[in-house]
Amino acid sequence: MATDRKRVSAVNSTSSSLELPMDNYSQSSQADLKPRKPRVYRSKVFIIAVSFSSVLLLIMISAFAVHYTVGFPSSSLPNGGEKDALTMALPPEQRVWVEEGISELRNAVERKDNKRRAKNVILFVGDGMGPNTVTAARIMGFKEEGLMSWEKFPDMGLLKTYCANKQVPDSFSTATALFSGVKVNYETGGVDSSVPLGDCAASLNPDRHVQSILKMAQDDGKLTGFVTNTRVTHATPAALYAHTPDRRWECEQKMPAAATVEGCRDIARQLIEEPTGQKINVIMGGGRQMLVSNVTDSEADPIDTWSCKSNDGRDLIQQWANIKAANNEAAVVVQNSGELDAINAQDTDYVLGIFANGHLKYEHERDTSPSGMPSLKQMTLKALQVLRSKNQGFLLVVEGGMIDQAHHRGTARKALNEVLAFNDAINATLQALGNDLQDTLVIVTADHSHTLTINGHASKGSNIFGVAGNSKTEGTPYTTLTYGTTYQGFQPDANGLRKDPTLEDTNDWEYMQQGAINTDENYHGGSDVTIHAVGAMSYLFHGVHEQSYVAHAITYALRIGRFRDSSIAESLADLLPL
Numbered sequence: 272m273a274t275d276r277k278r279v280s281a282v283n284s285t286s287s288s289l290e291l292p293m294d295n296y297s298q299s300s301q302a303d304l305k306p307r308k309p310r311v312y313r314s315k316v317f318i319i320a321v322s323f324s325s326v327l328l329l330i331m332i333s334a335f336a337v338h339y340t341v342g343f344p345s346s347s348l349p350n351g352g353e354k355d356a357l358t359m360a361l362p363p364e365q366r367v368w369v370e371e372g373i374s375e376l377r378n379a380v381e382r383k384d385n386k387r388r389a390k391n392v393i394l395f396v397g398d399g400m401g402p403n404t405v406t407a408a409r410i411m412g413f414k415e416e417g418l419m420s421w422e423k424f425p426d427m428g429l430l431k432t433y434c435a436n437k438q439v440p441d442s443f444s445t446a447t448a449l450f451s452g453v454k455v456n457y458e459t460g461g462v463d464s465s466v467p468l469g470d471c472a473a474s475l476n477p478d479r480h481v482q483s484i485l486k487m488a489q490d491d492g493k494l495t496g497f498v499t500n501t502r503v504t505h506a507t508p509a510a511l512y513a514h515t516p517d518r519r520w521e522c523e524q525k526m527p528a529a530a531t532v533e534g535c536r537d538i539a540r541q542l543i544e545e546p547t548g549q550k551i552n553v554i555m556g557g558g559r560q561m562l563v564s565n566v567t568d569s570e571a572d573p574i575d576t577w578s579c580k581s582n583d584g585r586d587l588i589q590q591w592a593n594i595k596a597a598n599n600e601a602a603v604v605v606q607n608s609g610e611l612d613a614i615n616a617q618d619t620d621y622v623l624g625i626f627a628n629g630h631l632k633y634e635h636e637r638d639t640s641p642s643g644m645p646s647l648k649q650m651t652l653k654a655l656q657v658l659r660s661k662n663q664g665f666l667l668v669v670e671g672g673m674i675d676q677a678h679h680r681g682t683a684r685k686a687l688n689e690v691l692a693f694n695d696a697i698n699a700t701l702q703a704l705g706n707d708l709q710d711t712l713v714i715v716t717a718d719h720s721h722t723l724t725i726n727g728h729a730s731k732g733s734n735i736f737g738v739a740g741n742s743k744t745e746g747t748p749y750t751t752l753t754y755g756t757t758y759q760g761f762q763p764d765a766n767g768l769r770k771d772p773t774l775e776d777t778n779d780w781e782y783m784q785q786g787a788i789n790t791d792e793n794y795h796g797g798s799d800v801t802i803h804a805v806g807a808m809s810y811l812f813h814g815v816h817e818q819s820y821v822a823h824a825i826t827y828a829l830r831i832g833r834f835r836d837s838s839i840a841e842s843l844a845d846l847l848p849l
């Protein structure tokens with residue numbers, strides 16, 4: 272009110288002082304009828320103009336002062352007005368965003384590049400773990416505000432996952448890009464893109480073979496290993512040691528007769544009989560039916576009927592053990608969780624752990640007793656123990672392979688639960704590493720995406736497997752999660768309309784989310800995937816990269832392969848010695 276009055280009085284005084292010279296002028300013009308001298312006339316105009324300007328300036332200053340006082344109460348203007356008005360205005364429960372923002376900012380400002388040469392590298396690959404899969408798993412496990420273990424890493428980027436001849440790739444071509452640094456044809460691996468799918472003769476040319484980071488690490492005296500919860504001959508691990516024009520050639524039974532005659536070896540034989548496979552210190556996963564002929568089927572350990580099943584009389588597990596014994600090497604074969612735990616890492620140089628005929632069981636249906644199958648975390652920790660015990664540096668690749676399997680079946684809850692199991696393995700690894708993280712590069716990425724979609728607009732805190740709302744055009748409820756492609760697509764009812772998902776339990780492990788396109792299964796998605804890194808040289812992952820960049824960055828961090836010559840490496844960046 273006081274300021275309003277001030278403003279009114281300022282206006283009144285202005286108008287009265289404006290009228291004064293006008294009145295004077297009119298009085299004088301009435302009194303004096305003689306023509307006025309031009310000098311006097313100009314002088315009066317000059318005085319009036321100056322007076323007018325002064326008054327106008329006074330009005331402006333008053334108005335500014337009034338506006339300033341009203342806009343910013345004096346209590347919020349201490350010490351030059353530097354106080355954060357946003358913070359002052361926010362209720363306490365919302366200050367968390369400001370506090371978190373400042374904390375994240377502090378981390379960003381204080382971040383220092385670790386330029387130590389990496390002695391060890393651990394590469395975690397979540398098969399099919401696209402960005403939406405991570406977001407949905409995060410909400411499932413930790414609510415919207417949570418973070419997966421790798422989402423706290425200081426460095427991250429994106430990978431473009433297309434392969435040499437497809438916009439949306441398969442896991443064999445992407446694993447070859449990640450591990451060998453070149454993009455190759457769909458469903459081929461360990462051979463360059465001049466080798467067409469299924470061309471045995473072309474794949475036999477050693478000039479067409481690409482070398483993996485695992486082979487290069489072996490050549491430079493490092494220990495190597497891989498862990499997967501799929502078959503050890505499956506696409507992702509196979510790209511570490513095999514050179515094969517068709518990912519289906521996991522055993523002899525899926526190979527064309529002509530390819531066998533031409534001299535191509537199936538993937539299982541390459542693992543056990545070729546030099547790179549023989550030098551791998553730790554091999555863990557499933558796939559017994561590829562390594563041993565005519566394995567027995569059981570409910571606890573079913574045969575995978577979708578894939579190869581050897582029947583040529585082989586026992587490559589025994590053959591592996593015989594080779595190690597002949598070389599007098601400290602090697603052990605383990606086939607269940609209890610045997611795995613019993614391994615004494617100090618006394619062991621080689622481990623072959625084959626825990627299932629096909630893939631290992633999903634984490635939620637796994638027999639957790641010693642006679643059952645181990646978790647990804649158990650396998651990873653034991654692999655780490657064996658590889659660290661020799662202190663000569665190591666490369667370990669860990670695949671969370673069942674994320675992809677569950678997505679293919681269209682069962683999102685299983686897929687997301689597998690992401691959480693993958694997260695457990697990574698958390699446990701970081702804890703086990705402790706200070707060794709200083710000279711270990713830990714990377715977490717995915718090989719490709721899936722078509723999982725997170726639909727709007729469920730309330731914050733909602734069950735991620737629940738219903739997001741009702742369609743405004745058809746009235747039928749829809750779930751938050753759906754797929755682009757699935758078996759039975761949008762699951763039409765008897766009238767051909769999209770089925771009401773609430774007629775089923777959408778929280779059930781076996782529930783299949785609806786999809787836009789009806790086909791035989793959910794296909795891979797073509798979105799970029801994230802890559803996160805911590806430890807030695809993690810700063811190398813910083814922007815949008817081709818997937819094939821990863822192999823080059825790892826060989827550079829380890830200074831193996833083409834970067835073994837230190838002068839080449841030092842021309843790229845300052846590297847601190849070990």
Ligand SMILES: [Zn+2]
Pocket residue numbers: 399442675676679795
């Ligand atoms: Zn897949």
